[in-house]
Amino acid sequence: MRYWEACEAQVTVAEAIAECRRHQIVAVKREADAALIDQESGDVIAHVDEHGEYYGGDILGYLGY
Numbered sequence: 001m002r003y004w005e006a007c008e009a010q011v012t013v014a015e016a017i018a019e020c021r022r023h024q025i026v027a028v029k030r031e032a033d034a035a036l037i038d039q040e041s042g043d044v045i046a047h048v049d050e051h052g053e054y055y056g057g058d059i060l061g062y063l064g065y
Contacts, residue, residue: 006056007060023063025040
């Protein structure tokens with residue numbers, strides 16, 4: 001997938017966690033609001049949308065791309 005495609009993609013929690021894992025970040029879904037968070041720092045990586053998915057641009061931004 002090209003960078004711009006990844007930025008526009010909507011991804012599932014499993015896909016988001018897998019991408020974070022590739023970058024040595026342990027991401028977990030917070031139960032209270034389903035936000036994806038960095039388990040070590042507690043930082044929010046991405047918020048879930050109304051369809052239960054996450055915006056790829058948020059994840060890439062957190063990873064530093």
